[in-house]
Amino acid sequence: MPVLAAGAAWACSCVRHDSAAQQLAEADVMFVGRMTSFSNHAMGDDWPHAMHMARFEVSRTIKGEALAELAVMHATDAPMCGVRFEMGRETVILARVQDGVLTTSACSAPQFPLADYERAARAG
Numbered sequence: 001m002p003v004l005a006a007g008a009a010w011a012c013s014c015v016r017h018d019s020a021a022q023q024l025a026e027a028d029v030m031f032v033g034r035m036t037s038f039s040n041h042a043m044g045d046d047w048p049h050a051m052h053m054a055r056f057e058v059s060r061t062i063k064g065e066a067l068a069e070l071a072v073m074h075a076t077d078a079p080m081c082g083v084r085f086e087m088g089r090e091t092v093i094l095a096r097v098q099d100g101v102l103t104t105s106a107c108s109a110p111q112f113p114l115a116d117y118e119r120a121a122r123a124g
Helices: 020-026 114-123
Strands: 029-042 051-063 069-075 089-098 101-102
Touching: 020 069, 020 114, 029 114, 051 089, 069 114, 101 114
Parallel strands: 069 101
Antiparallel strands: 029 051, 029 089, 051 069, 089 101
């Protein structure tokens, strides 16, 4: 199953998790979905990086409230560990809630098979 496509993630320094359970525990939400729209999101003049809002039709919720649609804020440039999503392509997303908004980055990309996260979620 496709995962996040890291756009120039070479500038990032991401933590390697020991297990899917550990990575899942650090996320607020995990889901599988298809991007349905994408928009630029103004963060103000003092914010040096472009932020974007991707909306997803959710096909499966691994962690968090089961909703039909979710919006996720993300950067696409390297200094912010940017990610790029492909319109209509099924994607696995781990995200955190920051100031009431779901956010993700290349460092949040799944590091293990989806089945490992599903087992960890069931184990609780």
